[in-house]
Amino acid sequence: MNRILIVEDERDIADLIGFNLSRAGYEVIKAYDGIEGTEVALRERPDLIVLDLMLPGRDGYSVFRELRRDARTVNIPVIMLTARAQTEDRIQGLEAGADDYLTKPFSPKELMLRVQAILKRTDSSPGHVDFTYGPFRFDKNSLKFYLNNEPAELTATEFKLLLFLCERPGKPQDRNDLLRTVWGYSDATHSRTLDTHMKRLRQKLGTDGSWVETVRGIGYCVAKADE
Numbered sequence: 001m002n003r004i005l006i007v008e009d010e011r012d013i014a015d016l017i018g019f020n021l022s023r024a025g026y027e028v029i030k031a032y033d034g035i036e037g038t039e040v041a042l043r044e045r046p047d048l049i050v051l052d053l054m055l056p057g058r059d060g061y062s063v064f065r066e067l068r069r070d071a072r073t074v075n076i077p078v079i080m081l082t083a084r085a086q087t088e089d090r091i092q093g094l095e096a097g098a099d100d101y102l103t104k105p106f107s108p109k110e111l112m113l114r115v116q117a118i119l120k121r122t123d124s125s126p127g128h129v130d131f132t133y134g135p136f137r138f139d140k141n142s143l144k145f146y147l148n149n150e151p152a153e154l155t156a157t158e159f160k161l162l163l164f165l166c167e168r169p170g171k172p173q174d175r176n177d178l179l180r181t182v183w184g185y186s187d188a189t190h191s192r193t194l195d196t197h198m199k200r201l202r203q204k205l206g207t208d209g210s211w212v213e214t215v216r217g218i219g220y221c222v223a224k225a226d227e
Helices: 011-023 034-044 060-069 087-096 108-122 156-166 175-183 188-211
Strands: 003-007 027-031 048-052 078-082 100-103 130-133 136-139 144-147 150-152 212-215 219-222
Touching (some): 011 108, 175 188, 175 219, 188 219
Parallel strands (some): 003 027, 078 100
Antiparallel strands (some): 136 144
């Protein structure tokens, strides 16, 4: 049973989210301010965190940054939750490294779909373990990534996005196909989600980020290696 931590100071919203997650078969943990949320996350190490940004004690961005600095929580996927609907706020959350972002009011069904999609892509993949392409090596079971044979940190979302492209080198991948495959949903309003993750991914790859090419009017592809 996957454990999900809800960090939300509005108890009625926390209870609504918790009710729907419990009904879907998840174990729920709750915290009602940023300081408590940080402590619970470090102690319990849940499988996923639903994190409100407007929190007393310590705001959600500060909580997120602290969790990403700690080896115990660095790879835990996070869905940011906020009343802020402006594009800039959403982009800030995604650029910080969040796996997804929802604005209030939201549909509980949509939140469940986001949770399911994230947990699905963070599950271990049985079968072939290693996949190598160019300077990239992927351990599919542990979700560990190596760049030029050196360990490098990618989120589960970044890992799946780059792996999907590397398994189809030289073939442009449509934006909507990437959103459906990696995030589990696709519509025009989420195109910035893809672009923001791609920007962060290229930054992490450094000079090897040039392998990931933008295909105007279509989406993205990984360059084909020289024969």
